[in-house]
Amino acid sequence: MIVPALPEAVAAELSSFFDSRRASTTRVDPLFCSAVAELERFVLRGGKRVRPAFAWWGWRGAGGDPSGTDAPAVLRACAALELIQACALVHDDLMDASATRRGHPTVHVAFARHHQEQGWRGDSDRFGLAASVLLGDLALAWADDMLRGAGLGAPALQRCVPVWEAMRTEVLGGQYLDVLTEVRGDESPEAALRTARFKTAAYTVERPLHLGAALAGAPEDVVDAYRAFGTDVGVAFQLRDDLLGVFGDPAVTGKPAGDDLREGKRTLLLSFALRTADEKDSPAGAALRSGLGRDLEPSEVDELREHLVQLGAVTAVEHRIAELTQRGLAALDAAPVEPTARAELHAMARAATERTS
Incomplete structure (x- = not known):
């Protein structure tokens, strides 16, 4: 197939x-x-079907045969x-x-x-x-x-169920951390990154790759490489989403401009901006804090965006995205992954972290 x-x-x-x-x-x-x-x-x-794609190519990279008799069942499992x-x-x-x-x-x-x-x-x-x-x-x-x-064989199903169960727990835990950091007003970079890891990275890239590896019966070195690559690229994916949530074009993203500001999201973007504002004793910090979580007018969104740019937060997040992506790709390249799948995963990592929607 x-x-x-x-x-x-x-x-x-x-x-x-x-x-x-x-x-x-x-x-x-x-x-x-x-x-x-x-x-x-x-x-x-x-939707881009990102998660099934990472699982499918994780399976392919660990030796899965797209022409094999188990390929249809693997595809259905990935689609889930x-x-x-x-x-x-x-x-x-x-x-x-x-x-x-x-x-x-x-x-x-x-x-x-x-x-x-x-x-x-x-x-x-x-x-x-x-x-x-x-x-x-x-x-x-x-x-x-x-x-x-899906029709998986018993050994493959037995291998992938623990991965699946861990992923479900992590995504729900990440969702809880998201609402918790918002109500606590936690502005730390550590809280933002922890939320990004479990709310998005784990079930977007890391665990789908792990799932594909489990379906293929991959060795530990491939699993470890996939998880390192998946964590870094998955967090970078969320950081890109954070930028789009503030600066994205609604015609492309399908969501109102500045939605994350109105929702009061405690992202790494905001954390970097507030830390710099506090270090410089800048009034921009007070403006950002007072604007978060309010039903902002377009002009107010523009003002808060300008603060984020002027405080260097956008540049800092872009640098972090680039660093995470490069580190993740290095982990992938160090593992014995099938070459076609490796190239596809490279392209997917770039697409996930450089996207505009």
């Missing part, structure tokens, strides 16, 4: 999985089936990562009160609007909250179902 267009192949596996669940959701109630259709649209409407991603995004949008995702209403907003349009009883926003929590939970449960039902 050769997979010439991995994102399309992953989307096809996800579509097939949703098709396989339609009868069971209809048996519960056709209205539940209609609600699940919103989750299906959310999962299938876009998109349901973990769906859970994280649906819940993250709710926690951040985000209105849009990929240019469309977020799940909680879509259900709140549906409640209003139907003239149902009660509070629309509360209904949207409840529906999005439940659909995010369903995505997480179905991710497990998709992995375990």
